[in-house]
Amino acid sequence: MAFEKYGDDCIIYEKIIPERTAEYAEYPEMLHQELKIYLKEQKIEKLYVHQAEMFELAQEKKHVVITTSTASGKTLSFLLPVVQAVLENPQTRAIFVYPTKALAADQYRALQPMLNYFGKSRISAGVYDGDTPVAERSRIRKSANIILTNPEMLNGSMLPNHSKYGFDFIFANLKFVVLDELHTYRGAFGSHMANVCRRMDRICRYYHGTPQFLCSSATIANPVELAEKICGKSFACVSHDGSGAAERRYCLVQPPKIQGKDGNYYGQESTVAVAAQMLPRLIEEEKSFLAFTRSRRNVEIVLKETRDRLDQAGLISGYRGGYTPEERKEIERKMIAGELLGLVSTNALELGIDIGQISTTVLVGYPGTRASFWQQTGRAGRSGKGSTSYLILDQQPMDQYIALEPDWLFANSSENAVIDPDNLLIELAHIRAAAAELPLSLDDMAVFPDLGEAIPVLLNMDEVRSQNGRFAWAGGEYPAGEFSMRNIDENQYQLMARDNGKVITRMDESQAFREIYPGAVYLHDGDSWQVVELNLESKTGYAIPFHGNYYTVSGGETNIAIVHEHKSQTWERTRLQFGDLKVEDYVYMYKKLQFHNHQNLGWEQLRKPLTKEYETEGTWIRIPDNVVRTYRGLLQPDKEGRYIRNNHFEGLCFALKNAAQMVTMTEQEDIGVTTSLNAMELAGFNDQETALYFYDRYVGGLGFSEKIYDLIPQAVQQAIRMVSGCKCKDGCVACVGDYRLDKQIVLWGLKNLLAEEDVPNSTKVVSWAPTIWKQKPFTLKNLSEKWTEFVQNARENGETFAAFFASVRQVQVSEKTIWLTVKNQFYADWAMADTNLAGLKNVLDYYVELPVGTRLTVMADQSQKSAEIQQDRKAKQDKMLRRYEKQENRKGQDAVKSISAGGGSG
Numbered sequence: 001m002a003f004e005k006y007g008d009d010c011i012i013y014e015k016i017i018p019e020r021t022a023e024y025a026e027y028p029e030m031l032h033q034e035l036k037i038y039l040k041e042q043k044i045e046k047l048y049v050h051q052a053e054m055f056e057l058a059q060e061k062k063h064v065v066i067t068t069s070t071a072s073g074k075t076l077s078f079l080l081p082v083v084q085a086v087l088e089n090p091q092t093r094a095i096f097v098y099p100t101k102a103l104a105a106d107q108y109r110a111l112q113p114m115l116n117y118f119g120k121s122r123i124s125a126g127v128y129d130g131d132t133p134v135a136e137r138s139r140i141r142k143s144a145n146i147i148l149t150n151p152e153m154l155n156g157s158m159l160p161n162h163s164k165y166g167f168d169f170i171f172a173n174l175k176f177v178v179l180d181e182l183h184t185y186r187g188a189f190g191s192h193m194a195n196v197c198r199r200m201d202r203i204c205r206y207y208h209g210t211p212q213f214l215c216s217s218a219t220i221a222n223p224v225e226l227a228e229k230i231c232g233k234s235f236a237c238v239s240h241d242g243s244g245a246a247e248r249r250y251c252l253v254q255p256p257k258i259q260g261k262d263g264n265y266y267g268q269e270s271t272v273a274v275a276a277q278m279l280p281r282l283i284e285e286e287k288s289f290l291a292f293t294r295s296r297r298n299v300e301i302v303l304k305e306t307r308d309r310l311d312q313a314g315l316i317s318g319y320r321g322g323y324t325p326e327e328r329k330e331i332e333r334k335m336i337a338g339e340l341l342g343l344v345s346t347n348a349l350e351l352g353i354d355i356g357q358i359s360t361t362v363l364v365g366y367p368g369t370r371a372s373f374w375q376q377t378g379r380a381g382r383s384g385k386g387s388t389s390y391l392i393l394d395q396q397p398m399d400q401y402i403a404l405e406p407d408w409l410f411a412n413s414s415e416n417a418v419i420d421p422d423n424l425l426i427e428l429a430h431i432r433a434a435a436a437e438l439p440l441s442l443d444d445m446a447v448f449p450d451l452g453e454a455i456p457v458l459l460n461m462d463e464v465r466s467q468n469g470r471f472a473w474a475g476g477e478y479p480a481g482e483f484s485m486r487n488i489d490e491n492q493y494q495l496m497a498r499d500n501g502k503v504i505t506r507m508d509e510s511q512a513f514r515e516i517y518p519g520a521v522y523l524h525d526g527d528s529w530q531v532v533e534l535n536l537e538s539k540t541g542y543a544i545p546f547h548g549n550y551y552t553v554s555g556g557e558t559n560i561a562i563v564h565e566h567k568s569q570t571w572e573r574t575r576l577q578f579g580d581l582k583v584e585d586y587v588y589m590y591k592k593l594q595f596h597n598h599q600n601l602g603w604e605q606l607r608k609p610l611t612k613e614y615e616t617e618g619t620w621i622r623i624p625d626n627v628v629r630t631y632r633g634l635l636q637p638d639k640e641g642r643y644i645r646n647n648h649f650e651g652l653c654f655a656l657k658n659a660a661q662m663v664t665m666t667e668q669e670d671i672g673v674t675t676s677l678n679a680m681e682l683a684g685f686n687d688q689e690t691a692l693y694f695y696d697r698y699v700g701g702l703g704f705s706e707k708i709y710d711l712i713p714q715a716v717q718q719a720i721r722m723v724s725g726c727k728c729k730d731g732c733v734a735c736v737g738d739y740r741l742d743k744q745i746v747l748w749g750l751k752n753l754l755a756e757e758d759v760p761n762s763t764k765v766v767s768w769a770p771t772i773w774k775q776k777p778f779t780l781k782n783l784s785e786k787w788t789e790f791v792q793n794a795r796e797n798g799e800t801f802a803a804f805f806a807s808v809r810q811v812q813v814s815e816k817t818i819w820l821t822v823k824n825q826f827y828a829d830w831a832m833a834d835t836n837l838a839g840l841k842n843v844l845d846y847y848v849e850l851p852v853g854t855r856l857t858v859m860a861d862q863s864q865k866s867a868e869i870q871q872d873r874k875a876k877q878d879k880m881l882r883r884y885e886k887q888e889n890r891k892g893q894d895a896v897k898s899i900s901a902g903g904g905s906g
Contacts, residue, residue, distance in 0.1 A: 010274070012393075013252040013406045022244030025052035030059050032084045038117050049242035051077045058214060062236045065182060065215040065227040070378030072243035075110060075180075078214040082176050083114065086123050086145045093169075094176035095158075095211075096148045099184045101129045102328060104148045107180070111146070129153050141166040151189075151485050155196045159437055160480045162203045172207035177231075182217035183371055183417055185230055187670060187702050188426070190419035192485045194230045195430035198421075198447045199437060201232060206438055218371045220665065226417045246381050249388045250410075253278075254403055255395075271392040272298055275364045276305035278390065279342060282360060283315055289342040289360040292376045294367060294668075296346060297515075300523030301551065302364060303344045319345040347372060349379065359387055365394035366402060368667045369415050397658035397722050400734035404725050415665035420703035422449050432463065432473075433480035439470035484508075487698070495522060495531070495541040504529060504543065510697070513587045513610040514554045516541040520590060521552045534610075550601055556587040556609070558674045560693045563615060571712065572754045574622045578709040581618040581695050583672070584838070586611055588845075607797075609842045613834060617701025619709040620691045623652075623675070627749045628690045630759050632681060634745070644852075649675045651746035653692060654737030659719035660694055663711045664704060671704050672697050677853045716753055723747045730764045778848040783818065784811045790847060799843050804831065809861055816851055818844065820858045831858035 024046035027036050039047075047055075050068050057064045058081035066077050085092045098104040108127045115125055126132070126140035128149045140147055147170070149158070161167050177200070179185070185193045204211055213231045217223045227235045255269035275291060279302070282289050293299050299318050307313035317331050317340055334340045335355040343349065347367065361380045367373055373391070381387025393399040402409050421427070431454045434440065434447075445451050455471055458464040463475035473479070484492065493512035495504045504524050507515065512534070516522055520531040522543060528551070529543035565579035588609035592601040631652075636645040657673035660666070676691045694708045695701075708715060724747055726735035731743035742764040751757055778790055787808070794802040810821035822828055830836060841856050 010253050010255065011251045012254040012403060015250045015406065015410060017245075017248045017250070019247045020243075020245040023049045023242035025049045025242070028052055028055050028059070030084075031055065031080070032087050034087060034118075035080060035084060038114065041117070042113065047076075048073055050238050050240055051080070051242070053240070054078065054214075054238045055080050057236050057238065058212070061212060063213040063215075063227070063231065063233045064236050064238060065217055065223050066238040067217050067219050067223045068239070068241040068243065069219070069245070070375060071245075071382040072241055074216040075107065077238070078178050078180075078216060079111075079114070081214070082146065082178070083118075083123060085175055087118075090122070090145070091173050092145055092175045093173045094146050094178065095154070095170075095174065096146060096178040096180065097154060098148065098150055098180050099189075101127075101131065101150055102332070103181070104129060104150055108148050111148075128158075138165075141170065151193055151196060154200070155192075155433070155485055156480050159196070159199050159203060160433065160478065162206075162437060168207060171203055172209055174204055174209050174211045177211045177213050179213065179215040179227075179230070182215045182223065182227060182230070183220050183375075185226070186417040186419055186665060187704075188487045188698055189485060190226070190230060190417070191421050191423050191426045191702055192430075192483075194232070194419060194421035195426060195448075196485075197231050199430060199434045202434065202444065202447055203437060218375050220371050221416045226419065229419055229421060247386045248377075248381060249386070250377065251388065251390045252403060252406060253390050253392045255392065268395050271364045271394045272301050272305065274392050275302050275362060276309065278362060278392075279306045279316065279344075280309045282362075283310065283312075283341050286341065287360050288358050289362060290349060290355075290358050290376075290379050291342065291344045291362040291364060292349070292367060293344065293346060293364040297523055297551065298364060299344050299346055304523070306344070315341045317343055319343045319349055347376070357385075358382070359385070361387070361389045363389070363391045365392060365396065366399045368398070368661065369665050370409060371415065371417075371665070373409065395733050397655070397734055398662060400726060401662075401722050404727065415663075416707065417665050418703045418707050420701065420706075423698075423700045423702060424450060425700040428454050428457075429479075429483045432458065432475070432482075435464050435471060436473040436475070436477075436479050439467060439472040440464070441470050491539060493534075493539045493541060495529070495543055497529070498532060498542040498544050509539075510585070510612055512539075512541065513585070513612055516543070517554060517587060517590065517606055517610055519552065519604055519606070520554070521546055521548070521550065521592075523551060550592045552590045552592055554587050555589045555591060555603070556585065558586070558672060559584040559677060560618070560674060560695065562620075567709075571621075573624050573756065574753055576619065576621050576709065576712055578619045578706055579617070580615060580701075581620075581693065582613070582615050583695060583697075584611060584613050605846075607846065608799075609845065611838045611842060613838065614699045616696045616698060617703075617705050618693050618695035619705045619712070620693045621712070621753070623679070623690045623692055623749075624752050624756070626756065626759075627652075627752050628679065630745075631679070631749065635680065644680060646741070647680075648741055648745050648749065649679045649692075651731075651736035651738065651741040652749050655719040655723050655735065655746060655750060656692065656694075656715060659715045659722060660708050660711075662718055663714045664707045666704050669697060670702075671695065671708070680852050716750060720747065720750050723750065776847060776849045780813055780818070780848060780850055780854065783813055783848055787811045793847060794843060801836075801840055801843050804840070805843075816853055817855045817857065820856070821861050822858060823861050825860040828858045828860040 025048070026046060027039070050066060051073055054064055054066050054077040066074055068074060082094045086094070096104070096107070098107060104127050108125065111125055115123055123146070124144045125146035125148065126136060126144045128137060128140050128147050130153065132140070158167055162171055213227070213233055213235075215227050215231070215235075217226070220226065224235050224237050253274060255271060255274045257268045279289070279291060291302060293302055303316065303318040306316055310316070317334070319328065319331050331340070331343065332355055335343060343355065349355065358380045361377050363373070363376055367376055377389035380389060393403050427448055427450055431440070431448050431451060434444070435458070440451065440455065448454070455464065458471070459466070461475070463473070464471040465474045476482075487508050491509035492506060493509060493516065494506045495516050496502065497504060504522070516531045516534060518531055518534055522529045522531060528546040528548070530546035531541050531543045533542045535541070561582040563580040563582050565577050567579070568575060568577040586609050587606065589603050589605045591603050631648045634646050634648055653673045653675060657671065660671060660673070661668070672695050674693055676693070678688050679690045694705045696704045723735045723743060726732065726743065728735060728739075728743065731741050731746070732739045736743055736746045744760045748757060748760050777793065778786055783790065791802065791805045794805055807827070808820045808822060812819040820831075822831065831840060837856060844850065844856065
């Protein structure tokens with residue numbers, strides 16, 4: 001295939017996996033005779049060896065996980081033992097759980113031949129989800145042997161109502177629970193699912209049931225460990241793939257490099273630009289395709305730029321989260337009917353949803369894990385015909401490492417899937433839900449490890465009450481509906497069209513702060529929206545149609561504080577620790593990138609920075625003193641101290657983060673890596689240790705950073721290989737994150753974690769483009785004398801804390817501290833509360849040039865006048881309390897009068 005612009009020389013590596021011959025087995029002896037007849041009528045004369053193996057293991061009552069390739073017949077593998085049990089006992093019930101509603105509906109369509117063959121009187125099935133009509137729900141509860149559903153429905157409807165509507169019969173006769181696409185249950189989603197299984201297990205025991213688990217998964221490094229953590233049972237594994245496969249062609253595409261007139265290397269063309277060139281040619285050649293991108297934003301950019309090049313823009317569509325169910329179903333229908341030739345999707349279509357015959361896949365950047373790579377490329381060629389898959393390599397470390405070492409992608413095993421069922425916030429949410437389903441007993445200590453810590457909290461909040469040695473629910477009616485299965489963050493935001501109030505999309509708070517801040521351009525189904533307001537109280541953003549030629553990307557920083565250390569060890573030249581951290585994420589600016597050429601059009605600063613604070617888990621390592629001293633000596637602050645260049649700490653973080661992602665099954669948004677604030681100490685070296693933190697970007701943590709604690713030797717070695725193996729001359733955005741950083745200096749820092757080495761004689765000279773900065777009206781030095789003017793500015797701009805600042809009695813500053821004196825201790829304590837203090841600091845930072853790490857302290861006035869004010873305030877409080885008590889007494893007297901007046905009516 002020739003590329004419209006770049007030519008075939010963009011393909012730097014090609015691999016052909018030859019046709020694979022199938023391995024068959026005879027029907028197992030225990031297979032029901034009617035099933036044998038059905039299979040023969042379907043032209044299935046023999047089973048694949050993995051299908052026969054799974055059936056036999058299931059007949060031995062073992063819990064089984066199967067991990068064969070895409071399109072290898074895994075559905076039939078777990079369907080045969082279930083249908084056999086139904087044929088032998090019509091009361092048998094099985095719950096098939098799929099990670100999405102779309103996949104459950106698709107699999108129900110795939111079951112139709114078998115259902116039609118045996119008839120409703122023998123086997124009945126149905127999809128039970130939020131879209132199921134009331135009458136159909138009643139039929140499914142009453143007569144369906146196989147119930148296809150999703151985790152949200154199991155969590156929020158079936159378990160809470162186990163004693164109603166016929167669910168008691170289902171759980172009493174539940175023989176099988178099937179979890180399809182098990183590998184998708186990782187991170188927060190998998191941790192929630194594990195707790196749903198804990199709750200389901202205790203309900204089944206209540207009805208004297210013991211269901212058998214059958215799971216299917218893409219190829220990952222730890223399928224048995226993941227299945228056992230989620231289901232709480234011991235598992236057998238079926239991994240030998242007996243299915244046949246047509247020839248598959250894989251092409252690695254390296255976008256052209258960008259070279260300036262000065263001969264220097266300035267990165268490469270974007271993957272989005274290359275995809276927008278490739279997809280129109282595929283449409284011209286009438287090749288059906290799926291293009292996968294790594295983000296919602298890129299779906300929309302690729303979709304828009306491809307449509308701009310097409311005469312018939314209607315032949316291609318987007319597909320991602322954020323679209324309504326109706327939109328997604330219509331897109332699926334059009335693709336199956338051939339009205340569309342291609343889809344641009346996030347990993348939403350990575351799962352096995354039937355969208356017709358696909359001949360080609362285009363991966364716009366490496367998807368982050370080998371498991372996802374094989375799932376996405378496996379969507380092509382499912383009809384038994386040959387297929388081609390293109391991986392367009394991004395200017396990212398893992399992509400460029402694959403360019404250097406393609407065998408890493410094709411020869412090595414997949415990564416570990418990580419979950420943490422015992423995340424305190426997730427576990428507490430499910431303990432509350434479990435208490436509402438059945439009273440908590442001593443037996444549940446084996447189900448929920450932290451039950452002993454949770455019950456006192458629930459008692460204190462009046463959500464449970466002691467009842468004959470058990471703890472019964474006494475809180476709200478529906479605790480299972482108070483959390484999202486897909487994340488931990490309870491703060492959910494929505495973006496609405498300002499003109500008609502239509503909801504454009506929904507997302508959690510962290511994503512909202514990165515994507516729908518004021519000024520952001522948000523892309524949805526090829527349309528652009530500009531966010532004009534983000535209301536933090538109602539958690540709602542408002543947007544208007546946008547017709548500009550750019551999109552936006554947020555920018556900010558992260559501060560870390562250690563809360564508690566759980567474990568530590570000495571490793572090589574450093575100390576390695578793991579524990580609880582407090583994270584403060586700040587988004588305070590965004591950049592504008594032009595469509596098509598993706599040129600940076602400049603940075604804009606948010607008027608009010610967005611702050612997200614949460615506690616999580618992290619692993620941190622002490623950076624050796626010689627590295628800290630050398631890196632600090634290279635820092636180049638501008639004359640006002642606003643911006644610091646040549647920051648090789650960032651290069652160290654960049655290399656280690658990407659290496660950590662490669663040794664764990666984590667994606668870009670799962671973990672963060674940063675250094676302690678004192679790394680940027682410009683005054684020189686001090687005795688305080690400087691640390692580098694790996695932290696879970698989820699409230700409470702999900703086990704990612706603890707996995708890094710165990711795998712830090714592999715992560716460091718992988719970082720060294722990635723940086724040293726990069727083919728760039730002296731540093732680029734792929735190996736160290738910024739072409740202006742010196743690769744040899746970053747590599748030296750990585751190696752010094754293992755053994756002390758001399759500093760290399762760096763010769764890299766960097767030319768910096770001129771930067772224009774907006775001058776803030778105040779500096780730390782003149783803040784005290786210009787405080788009145790500062791307050792006036794804050795008032796004129798409607799700042800939230802303007803009235804508080806106006807009440808400040810005295811302002812004092814030092815090199816890195818601001819002291820504000822207020823009239824009493826109550827106001828001081830109020831201001832020093834975490835949320836309020838962060839808000840005050842944000843307002844100050846917007847108007848005042850503050851050095852990095854400036855602290856704010858609010859204290860009470862200790863003067864005699866202040867003491868008099870305190871006495872006056874106490875007198876006012878006593879007066880209000882007396883009025884409140886009188887009001888309560890009047891209410892009581894009125895109630896007595898009312899009872900007396902109605903006493904003779906009975």
